[in-house]
Structures are given as structure tokens and as C-alpha cells.
Amino acid sequence: MLGIQKGVGYMSEKVKLYEVPRGSRIIVDGVVLNFHHIDGMYSYCTDDEDNVIHLSASIEVEILK
Secondary structure (H helix, E strand, O other): OOOOOOOOOEOOOOEEHHHOOOOOEEEEOOEEEEEEEEEOOEEEEEOOOOOEEOOEOOOEEEEEO
């Protein structure tokens, strides 16, 4: 997990995951993930070790710049 300061290097406003562009890096509960796409009600995301994470498409996330 990256040590990230609030508002430094990423948007401080939260957006719904379904509004995030494909290929973006996102932050969820302080964890950085790679967002790939939405598949129905869930998303396909990976961490930096290529572990797959399926988040709800309606979860609020922050986008890394």
C-alpha cells in the first residue's frame, strides 16, 4: 500500500466507480487499485501484484492523477 497524503497526487473528491474512465488508477479505503472495466453490477480491478478485485460499480472512489 502506498503512503498517500490526502489531496496530494489524486482527486480529493469521490466519484462513483461507474463514472471512472477505463485504465485509471483509483484509491479505495487507502488502497491503490487499477480499474479495468465495469461488468454488470461489479467491476474488474487489479492491485499492483495482479490480484483481481471485484468492487461494486456504485462504490465511491478517488482517482489518482
